[in-house]
Amino acid sequence: VQKRRWRIGELARAAGLTVRALHYYEAIGLISPTERTEARHRLYGPECVSRLYRVLALRGLGLSLTEIGRCLGSEQGELEVVVGRQLADLEQRIDEQTRLRSRLQFILGALHRNEEPSIEGLLEAMEAMTMFERYFSQDQLAQLRDRHERLGDDAVKQGEQQWAELLAEVETARRNGVDPTSPDLSELWVRMQGLIEQFTGGDPAIRQSLQNMYQTEDITQASRGAVSPELWAYMQKARSGGG
Amino acid sequence: VQKRRWRIGELARAAGLTVRALHYYEAIGLISPTERTEARHRLYGPECVSRLYRVLALRGLGLSLTEIGRCLGSEQGELEVVVGRQLADLEQRIDEQTRLRSRLQFILGALHRNEEPSIEGLLEAMEAMTMFERYFSQDQLAQLRDRHERLGDDAVKQGEQQWAELLAEVETARRNGVDPTSPDLSELWVRMQGLIEQFTGGDPAIRQSLQNMYQTEDITQASRGAVSPELWAYMQKARSGGG
DNA sequence: TTGCTCCTCACGTCACGTGAGGTGGC
DNA sequence: TTGCTCCTCACGTCACGTGAGGTGGC
Numbered sequence: 337v338q339k340r341r342w343r344i345g346e347l348a349r350a351a352g353l354t355v356r357a358l359h360y361y362e363a364i365g366l367i368s369p370t371e372r373t374e375a376r377h378r379l380y381g382p383e384c385v386s387r388l389y390r391v392l393a394l395r396g397l398g399l400s401l402t403e404i405g406r407c408l409g410s411e412q413g414e415l416e417v418v419v420g421r422q423l424a425d426l427e428q429r430i431d432e433q434t435r436l437r438s439r440l441q442f443i444l445g446a447l448h449r450n451e452e453p454s455i456e457g458l459l460e461a462m463e464a465m466t467m468f469e470r471y472f473s474q475d476q477l478a479q480l481r482d483r484h485e486r487l488g489d490d491a492v493k494q495g496e497q498q499w500a501e502l503l504a505e506v507e508t509a510r511r512n513g514v515d516p517t518s519p520d521l522s523e524l525w526v527r528m529q530g531l532i533e534q535f536t537g538g539d540p541a542i543r544q545s546l547q548n549m550y551q552t553e554d555i556t557q558a559s560r561g562a563v564s565p566e567l568w569a570y571m572q573k574a575r576s577g578g579g
Numbered sequence: 580v581q582k583r584r585w586r587i588g589e590l591a592r593a594a595g596l597t598v599r600a601l602h603y604y605e606a607i608g609l610i611s612p613t614e615r616t617e618a619r620h621r622l623y624g625p626e627c628v629s630r631l632y633r634v635l636a637l638r639g640l641g642l643s644l645t646e647i648g649r650c651l652g653s654e655q656g657e658l659e660v661v662v663g664r665q666l667a668d669l670e671q672r673i674d675e676q677t678r679l680r681s682r683l684q685f686i687l688g689a690l691h692r693n694e695e696p697s698i699e700g701l702l703e704a705m706e707a708m709t710m711f712e713r714y715f716s717q718d719q720l721a722q723l724r725d726r727h728e729r730l731g732d733d734a735v736k737q738g739e740q741q742w743a744e745l746l747a748e749v750e751t752a753r754r755n756g757v758d759p760t761s762p763d764l765s766e767l768w769v770r771m772q773g774l775i776e777q778f779t780g781g782d783p784a785i786r787q788s789l790q791n792m793y794q795t796e797d798i799t800q801a802s803r804g805a806v807s808p809e810l811w812a813y814m815q816k817a818r819s820g821g822g
Numbered sequence: 823t824t825g826c827t828c829c830t831c832a833c834g835t836c837a838c839g840t841g842a843g844g845t846g847g848c
Numbered sequence: 849t850t851g852c853t854c855c856t857c858a859c860g861t862c863a864c865g866t867g868a869g870g871t872g873g874c
Contacts, residue, residue, distance in 0.1 A: 364863090375872050376830090378828085415690065447662060458662075462639075598853090
């Protein structure tokens with residue numbers, strides 16, 4: 337009745353583990369060798385091999401070694417509960433990480449468009465994003481990101497440039513006391529509508545969310561400092577005046 | 580030039596951290612208090628507050644405290660590299676976890692249909708799944724899972740029952756030496772086609788993958804012991820004989 | 823005798839949580 | 849004087865990796 341015995345190195349190699357890992361499994365009471373040689377070298381029997389197989393299977397499902405120990409010890413339904421909990425936890429983690437991914441994509445895009453990416457720029461981008469997240473759904477944000485990507489960095493930068501120029505012109509008109517509803521400015525308002533269309537991609541829901549944001553938030557913050565309260569009031573008058 | 584100072588507890592509460600965390604940040608050189616009282620109580624100035632704000636922002640992106648330290652120390656491009664790496668790592672983790680989720684769903688389903696869920700059952704399910712993953716794409720697996728879910732556990736169990744009955748009848752015919760191409764059996768083959776249709780949902784690609792699996796793998800393993808090599812040969816003869 | 827494998831400590835990891843035992847400030 | 853806050857150790861976490869220093873087996 338001589339049974340096959342494995343030395344720890346053989347077993348480790350076969351299982352794709354390290355010797356140290358098997359030491360550890362023994363230390364926490366998960367798998368102990370069947371016997372030892374005179375020199376206290378570990379010898380593992382077939383029971384150990386099949387137990388190790390189970391351990392690795394459960395480990396592959398992401399169970400902790402403590403949970404694995406409990407599963408191998410206890411009889412029955414435990415297993416389903418543990419695996420079920422594992423799945424629920426995993427789903428939550430995936431959810432969180434998916435949200436984090438979307439934030440990272442947003443931020444990386446903003447960083448990338450800056451020629452001198454700094455922590456200040458990053459913080460600004462994060463704050464912008466946090467604000468955006470309050471007004472746009474995850475789907476809408478993904479839509480915006482997609483459009484950004486399709487347009488390319490250069491086009492987006494160009495759009496930002498056009499905004500800056502447009503706002504400067506409006507500000508000049510305001511300082512010069514031009515009536516915001518004056519026909520002289522109508523060309524500006526048309527250009528502005530165009531830029532808004534470009535940003536929203538013509539999607540009315542996104543347009544609405546954007547409007548909500550600008551109407552609810554502090555305008556200086558919402559526009560990242562590009563629009564002063566006075567300028568905003570001026571623009572509002574043009575809109576209500578213009579119909 | 581008296582500047583505002585915060586005690587550690589105030590700062591911790593305001594930041595949603597624990598006092599211990601701030602101790603730790605100091606220990607690793609991330610944020611040190613501006614000064615100390617005679618009794619060595621920590622006093623934090625505004626610089627600390629803004630630095631802490633940055634730390635928390637970067638921590639929210641999933642950076643390690645070591646990386647955060649590097650980002651706050653170094654000047655420039657580092658930041659983009661670090662955030663980019665962070666995003667890449669995250670995407671890989673999401674990928675892995677999404678695969679794991681699909682495995683867990685599969686296994687939990689199998690476990691759930693077993694009245695006496697055991698580790699043996701779980702191992703069998705895992706092996707079946709591993710084999711399935713070799714022949715079906717992730718999309719196809721998701722499709723199969725969806726169909727399973729829509730049918731419900733009872734229907735799936737019933738299907739398995741019907742398979743068992745059908746195979747028993749075929750085995751009886753084989754033992755009795757019935758010619759597999761005999762018209763007496765044609766009703767059995769029709770029922771079998773029906774069950775296969777039910778499993779595949781009529782999708783030809785899934786049908787093909789299933790066939791590949793059965794043809795390539797050891798039949799006893801592939802059928803989870805339900806079909807012996809002899810029975811399989813008998814069924815094959817019927818198919819080739821029948822056209 | 824020379825490698826290779828094995829042995830047993832024991833420290834390090836990451837971001838803190840959780841006491842223990844003592845002092846400071848309103 | 850009584851709470852509350854603060855202080856400094858120091859151990860624990862999870863699944864091992866990585867030596868250190870020594871012995872066993874072909």
